[in-house]
Amino acid sequence: MSSAVSRESSLPLPSLGEAPAPPAGRPRLTVLSGPSGVGKSTVVAHMRKAHPEVWLSVSATTRKPRPGEQDGVQYFFVDDEEFDKLVANGELLEWAEFAGNRYGTPRRAVLDRLEAGEPVLLEIDLQGARQVRETMPEAQLVFLAPPSWDELVRRLTGRGTESPEVIERRLAVARIELAAEKEFDETLVNTSVEDVARELLALLR
Ligand SMILES: Nc1ncnc2c1ncn2[C@@H]1O[C@H](COP(=O)(O)OP(=O)(O)OP(=O)(O)O)[C@@H](O)[C@H]1O
């Protein structure tokens, strides 16, 4: 995306508290992906503040916790050996290496929720989204896009959680992820956290 490109969000919807009830039928697995720093966690946290019933899978990762992150809340923080075991034992629904660390979705918790008839939300990278598409083609894939490339760089840098080297690495991956937007069923543009949270909630239901 060129720095000159600016994008607007496109799905006019009711307020966050007024989303329609889910239709009867099959529970849905929804994957939310998008480049690092676009605002996935921010949007999901905003939505879940108003709707704590929305179940979000907690991934396992070999990444070190950032200040304030707690084991079992943002992630299950594991070492390389533990991650190897999760993979070897088939305990991950999908997994990927992203910018030097590994991340994976614990399979059992997701399947339990789906079997109980509850919708499931995964916040994962492009490689993981592609794996889910292969193994669970009924899943809904949602891409969160930045309003512009410059804004993405601003957000990732402004978050202040990564070194300049890691930011460069994540931005290199971001170019690949942005080029894959067409693989997704829906695109939401994160101009306003409030608006996108509402749009995402409507897609989940
Ligand atoms: N709509 C928005 N407008 C301005 N800033 C935003 C918006 N959404 C998120 N941000 C900010 O952008 C930064 C990155 O957001 P966040 O950590 O949620 O991104 P992410 O997509 O989850 O990143 P990662 O994939 O690296 O985990 C945060 O500082 C957040 O406050």
Ligand SMILES: Nc1nc2c(ncn2[C@@H]2O[C@H](COP(=O)(O)O)[C@@H](O)[C@H]2O)c(=O)[nH]1
């Ligand atoms: N394939 C997977 N990707 C995941 C998973 N959990 C998180 N992620 C993605 O990793 C990057 C980096 O996350 P960060 O917390 O270190 O900034 C981001 O795109 C996440 O969405 C997972 O289980 N599988």
